[in-house]
Amino acid sequence: MIFAVLLPLLIACLIPFLSKVKHKIHTGIFVFFIPLIIFLYFIQFIGTNFSPVRQTYQWIPSLSINFDFYLDGLSLLFVLLISGIGALVVLYSIYYLDKTEQLGHFYVYLILFMAGMLGVVLSDNVFVMYTFWELTSISSFLLIGYWHFNERSRYGALKSMLITIFGGLSMFGGFILLSVITDTTSIQAMIEQKSVILNSPYLPLILVFILLGAFTKSAQFPFHIWLPDAMEAPTPVSAYLHSATMVKAGLFLVARFSPILADYEWFFIIVSIAGIVTLCWGSYMAVKQTDLKAILAFSTISQLGMIMAMLGFGTKVAVFAAVFHILNHATFKGSLFMVAGIVDHETGTRDIRKLGGLLTFMPITATLAFFGTFSMAGVPFPFLNGFYSKELFFQSSLGLNENVGSFASFLIDIIPVLAVFGSIFTFVYSMYFFFGVFSGRKKEKQLPKKPHEAPIGMLLSPIILVGLVIIIGLFPNLVNGSFLAHTAEAISGEAFHPHIVYWHGWKKPAFIMSLIVVVLGTLLVLTRKKWNAVYRILPGKLSLNKTYDVIVDKLDVYSNQVTNFYMNGSLRLYVALILGTTAIVTFTFMLLTGGFTIGFDNLADITPIEISVVVVMMVAALATIFAKHNVAAILVLGVVGYGISILFVIYRAPDLALTQLIIETVTVALFLLCFFHLPKMQVRKESGKSKLINAVISVAFGAMMTLIGISAHTSNWFDSIAEYFLKTSHKLGGGDNVVNVILVDMRGLDTMFEITVLGIAALAIFGLIKIKRKKEAE
Amino acid sequence: MNELLELSKQILDIATKISVVGISISLVLLLYRIIVGPSNADRAVALDTIGMGLMGLAALLAIVLASTNFNDVILLIGILLFIGTLAIAKFLEKGVIIDRDME
Numbered sequence: 001m002i003f004a005v006l007l008p009l010l011i012a013c014l015i016p017f018l019s020k021v022k023h024k025i026h027t028g029i030f031v032f033f034i035p036l037i038i039f040l041y042f043i044q045f046i047g048t049n050f051s052p053v054r055q056t057y058q059w060i061p062s063l064s065i066n067f068d069f070y071l072d073g074l075s076l077l078f079v080l081l082i083s084g085i086g087a088l089v090v091l092y093s094i095y096y097l098d099k100t101e102q103l104g105h106f107y108v109y110l111i112l113f114m115a116g117m118l119g120v121v122l123s124d125n126v127f128v129m130y131t132f133w134e135l136t137s138i139s140s141f142l143l144i145g146y147w148h149f150n151e152r153s154r155y156g157a158l159k160s161m162l163i164t165i166f167g168g169l170s171m172f173g174g175f176i177l178l179s180v181i182t183d184t185t186s187i188q189a190m191i192e193q194k195s196v197i198l199n200s201p202y203l204p205l206i207l208v209f210i211l212l213g214a215f216t217k218s219a220q221f222p223f224h225i226w227l228p229d230a231m232e233a234p235t236p237v238s239a240y241l242h243s244a245t246m247v248k249a250g251l252f253l254v255a256r257f258s259p260i261l262a263d264y265e266w267f268f269i270i271v272s273i274a275g276i277v278t279l280c281w282g283s284y285m286a287v288k289q290t291d292l293k294a295i296l297a298f299s300t301i302s303q304l305g306m307i308m309a310m311l312g313f314g315t316k317v318a319v320f321a322a323v324f325h326i327l328n329h330a331t332f333k334g335s336l337f338m339v340a341g342i343v344d345h346e347t348g349t350r351d352i353r354k355l356g357g358l359l360t361f362m363p364i365t366a367t368l369a370f371f372g373t374f375s376m377a378g379v380p381f382p383f384l385n386g387f388y389s390k391e392l393f394f395q396s397s398l399g400l401n402e403n404v405g406s407f408a409s410f411l412i413d414i415i416p417v418l419a420v421f422g423s424i425f426t427f428v429y430s431m432y433f434f435f436g437v438f439s440g441r442k443k444e445k446q447l448p449k450k451p452h453e454a455p456i457g458m459l460l461s462p463i464i465l466v467g468l469v470i471i472i473g474l475f476p477n478l479v480n481g482s483f484l485a486h487t488a489e490a491i492s493g494e495a496f497h498p499h500i501v502y503w504h505g506w507k508k509p510a511f512i513m514s515l516i517v518v519v520l521g522t523l524l525v526l527t528r529k530k531w532n533a534v535y536r537i538l539p540g541k542l543s544l545n546k547t548y549d550v551i552v553d554k555l556d557v558y559s560n561q562v563t564n565f566y567m568n569g570s571l572r573l574y575v576a577l578i579l580g581t582t583a584i585v586t587f588t589f590m591l592l593t594g595g596f597t598i599g600f601d602n603l604a605d606i607t608p609i610e611i612s613v614v615v616v617m618m619v620a621a622l623a624t625i626f627a628k629h630n631v632a633a634i635l636v637l638g639v640v641g642y643g644i645s646i647l648f649v650i651y652r653a654p655d656l657a658l659t660q661l662i663i664e665t666v667t668v669a670l671f672l673l674c675f676f677h678l679p680k681m682q683v684r685k686e687s688g689k690s691k692l693i694n695a696v697i698s699v700a701f702g703a704m705m706t707l708i709g710i711s712a713h714t715s716n717w718f719d720s721i722a723e724y725f726l727k728t729s730h731k732l733g734g735g736d737n738v739v740n741v742i743l744v745d746m747r748g749l750d751t752m753f754e755i756t757v758l759g760i761a762a763l764a765i766f767g768l769i770k771i772k773r774k775k776e777a778e
Numbered sequence: 779m780n781e782l783l784e785l786s787k788q789i790l791d792i793a794t795k796i797s798v799v800g801i802s803i804s805l806v807l808l809l810y811r812i813i814v815g816p817s818n819a820d821r822a823v824a825l826d827t828i829g830m831g832l833m834g835l836a837a838l839l840a841i842v843l844a845s846t847n848f849n850d851v852i853l854l855i856g857i858l859l860f861i862g863t864l865a866i867a868k869f870l871e872k873g874v875i876i877d878r879d880m881e
Contacts, residue, residue, distance in 0.1 A: 608795075609839070612802035616809055623813040631818045635825050635866075639809060642832055645851075649839050654847040657836075658854055665858040672869045 001055050001069040001122060004038050004079070005132075008115035012108050019104030027103040028094035031111060035086035038118070042079045045071065048482050052490075054124070054188075063127075064185045070124035073486025077323060078121035078245075078252055081330050085244040086114050088461035092338050093236035095458040096345060106146060110237070113139035117245050121252055125185050126175040133171065133213075136249060137164045140241055144233040156229035159548065163216050163226045171213025171253070174206050181206075191259045198263060210257055211270060218250025220308055221278040224301045225544045231293040235341030238293060243300050243333035248326060251304065254311050255322070255491045262314045262492075271312030272411060276418045278305025283425035287432065288535050292340040292350040295433050296333065299376065302426060303329050306393060309415070313396050316492055321392030323487040327479070328375070328385040328472065335465035336372040336433075339365055342458055343437060348448030352432075357442035362453050364463075366438040371466045375473070377430035377521070378423060380514050385472035387514070394419060394510035420513050427521030432528070576697055583700040586708070596707050599714040610650055617643035630675045638668045655739045794838050801831045801838070822866040829859035 011034050019027040045053075050073065057067040071079070090110070097103060116139055119132030138161075145157030179185050181200045182193045190197065197203065214220075219227040230242050241247070254271060261267045282302030289295045307329070310322035342365050343358065344350045359366045374381065378390030397419045400412045472478065524531065566577060590596050620639040627633035641664030648657035725738055725746065733741030743751050808831065811824040833855045840848040 609798050609802075609835075609842075612798070612805070613835075616802075616805050619806075619809055619813075623809075627813075629815075629818070631866075631869075632813075632815065632821060635818075635821045636812055638825060638862075639812060639828060642828065646832055646835055646839075649836050649848055649851060652843060652845070652847075654851060657848070657851045661851065661854050661858055665862045668862065669865050672865065 001053070001071060002057055002067060004041070004083075005067075005069075005115055005119045005122065007038070008034055008111045008118070012111045012115070015108045015111065016104050019107070022099050022103050026094050026099060027107050028090050028097070031107045032087060032090045032094070034111065035083040035090060035114060039080060039083035039087055042071075042076065042083065045076055046080075046483050050076070050482075050486050059128070064125075065127045066125055066185075067128055068124035068186055069122045070188060071122060072490040073483070073488070074252070074255055074323075074490035075121045077327065077483070077487045078248070079118060081248070081327070082114060082117045082121065082245050085240060085330055085334050085465075088334065088464055089236045089240040089244075092239070092341070092458060092461040093234070095455055096236055096341055097234065106143075106234070109139050109142040109146070110240070113143065113241065113246070117249065120249055124187050126179055126187060126190075127185055129187075130168070130172050130175055133217075133249065134165070134168050136246055137161060137168055137217075140164070140230075140246055143237045143241060144230045146234055146237065147232070150232065152229075153232040156226070156232040160226035160230045162552070163223055167213040167216025167223065167250075170209045174209030174213065177202050177206050177209065187256060194260050194263070197260055203264060204266065207261055207264060207266060207270070210253065210261070211274075214250035214253040214308075215274055216250070217253070218247050218304050218308060219278075219301050220250070220274045220305060221281050221301075222544050224278060224282065225548055227301055228294050228297040229545075231291070231297050235293070235337060235344065238296070239334050239337030239341070242297065243337050244330040247300060247304055248307075248330070251307050251311065251322075251326060254308065255319075258311060258314065258319075258491055259493055268312055268314060269411065272309050272415065273312075275305045275307070275309025275312050276415055276422070278302065279309060279422035280418055280425070281305075283422045283429065286429040287425055289429075290352050292343060292352060292355075292433070292437070293337070295352070295429055296336055296340055299336075299426070299429060299433075300329075300333060302422060303333065303376070306419075306422070309419075310393060310396055311491070313400055313415075314492070315396055315399060316488070316494070317392060317399060318396035319492040320484065320488045321389055321396050323484050323491070324392060325389035327484070328389045328469070331465045331468045331472070332372045332375040332386055335368055335462040335469070336376065338458075338462040338465070339369045339372060342454045342462075345458070346449065346452060346454055352436045354446050355437045356440040357438070359438040360442075362438075364453060364459055368459070368462045368466050369434055369438060371469050372462075373430040373434040375469050377427040378514060379427075379518060380511070381473070383470050383473040385469050385476065387473070388476045390423065391510045391514055394423075394513040395508075398509055416513070420516055423513075423517045424521045424524065427517055428524045428528075431521070431525045435525075576694065579701045580697045583697065583704045586704050587700070590707070590711075595711060597711050597714045598707075602716070607650075610647070613643055613646050613650070617647075630678070631672070634668055634671045634675065637671075638664060641667070653739075655737070790841065794841050798835065798838050798842075801835050805831050805835075818866075818870055822863060822870065825866070826859055826863045829855055829862070833859075 011031070015027065015031070018030045052070060052072040054071075055069045057069075059066050090107075093106070093110075097106060113136055116132045116135030120129055120136060123129035123132060141157050141161040144160055145153050147153045148157075178190055178197065181202060182190050182196055184190060184193070197206070200206075216223040227242055227247065231238055233241070258267070279302045282298045282300075282305055286295050286298035286302060289298060303325070307322050307325050310318040310325065313319075340350065342362070343355065346362065346365075347355065347358070349355065371384065375384040375386030378384075378386050380387050380391075394416070397416045400415065566573070617640050620636050620643065623636045624633055624640070627636055641660065645657045645660040645664065648654075648660055725742055729738040729741045730736055733745040735741040735745075805828060808824045808828045812821045812828070815821060833852050836848050836852050836855065840846065840852075
């Protein structure tokens, strides 16, 4: 099974070389065989006696991150969709993309995406799944921005990337929580430990994280906004990623984890609400669109919402209906995107207001569109697969589990109404799509190109897909037992496949709901012009795109403001922030942990000499703050330094005293040298407030250091090692001056590096002065 | 003999204490001069005198601590004071400490 993931990746490395000959052989022809091989390999698993297959390849065993491939009914459905539609899309793209395009880039991205998608659906290891998940996000970003010279493409690519990666990261958080709780990284092992997860306090968090990932990827309300903008991608990409595969990754995720999460009541509530709202909003928005691909984009959103809602219902019928509709939607939506691409390719526009009456020019395309749109609308014809899944959807919306809380039971009451409401609009936009393009007045003069039928190669893929629509429509039980039953089993835990028949009789409520949809939908379509004003009211200012734009823009502005607030280039502010924060954090921490301990035992006696020296130093230090003249400040500071050296004398540290004296003198001399070149010190005019803040910060910092010093002295936990030096100084170091023995023998390394520091400082000063001189000379 | 030693020790003790107090008072007064000014030359002289006070203080401390290790300190303060005062004097007089061109 690993070859299914590795083969596309391997070929992706070769494509740049293969694309060198694109003028002789279209690069897509090489690529075409890869999904075909994968498809043909996996199709052999279809059968009534299918049982899950597991394969493991080691990657990072120490973190238990391995390529665990697990092929059950759910994965099989998706693998076949990805590879099958992948092959058809590549075939279509061979005719759609001109040889002057950068084909190498296109197919590398596409096949990377294919590998990522196959990895997502086959992985049993959550972290490997996340890896492939992000690979699909990145390759989708690249594909949407394929025409990168186009500003809208870049905008759409960035938008989809931001939203899907946001969701991907939160999904990653959910995975981490899951793997920490269950102590395993395998999804199947997690399902076995279901009760552990369901009793975990983190369950709501896990649910929200995983659903965020699923909703962003599957374009559920309110994260659907990236999908319409992703329509800037080439049409094969839209057909493949944004109708058949990538947007279904979220559905896959929900389906994959529903054995664990479906027993949690909120799963039903959140997923159903999100699905139903997406269904209604997407189908409503689709009616307003004028661009063919935009209609299809919102239609995809609403259909995904419908499937998501069915997964949320979680009953046996609903789950079966969901997988059935996943298959059906992939067939008709893929073909419709290709039809939109053909119309665009052959007429030069996708604007439905400019199109019309193409039936006579493009009869084959029109036929294909007829089957696609009518199937999408769920029109009750016995040769359309969309009808069956829609009827199952209505049926499942009516037969929800009644044993739930009050809020959920309220939901159960309104879900069928909303389902019908959304389906009416689905019917409306489907009809609008078909009749707006292919019937009505011929407007060939307005079109950029003279319309004509597409080449057969371009029509081949939609023909195959529409063929599937019809075959499933005519024989709806063909794939049930051998294929979809396994998928439903993987999701809901038990094999279930209803025998689907076209005619249930008048008394079946689902059929009546379908009829309501058709009748009301027809009325709405016929009176469409009267409703135009109504359609314009919503969303108006409620558009989520505006919200997204505002968030992205304001994020920039506000983070700029925040950064400019504290990064204003003033060293004074930085120092104040550093010291103030240090003081606050340390004080809080010490007070919370009881770190300040003040004791008065083990203190030395205080002599009058010390007091007098300290008083002199304190007066001098205070005077430094208030000095109004450079030299005065320096000289007063010198007094502090000499005071320290006297303190060293008092505390019997002759070496320190000597050094301190010399250093102090040199420092004073250096200060004098520097201040000669500096302007006269000026009293900074400051507001009382900032003076007060400075005073508070400095007093707080000083108090903090004092308290820490006292605490450190009080809490003397173990003896010092000074005794050792005193004893061994002569014996080991051969000297009686213990300080010097420590400096050069015991801890000589420190001395060496301090010498280095001095050397570096000297060189740096030399360099600075020299460079300055040279500049002056110039 | 012992009494004499005891007596001289007491005298020494009292004398050092008196001297320390005296030097301390002079230091505080000199500090006043350094802070108040009025001219930098006043400050320079005061700093020089403070240094001398410190020399005395160090010597007295050496007596109090009964140690010969601080004699270096006393000598060093002397040298540094001389150099430091010279530097300050030159700074006040010419504005520079080290002349750039040594003609």
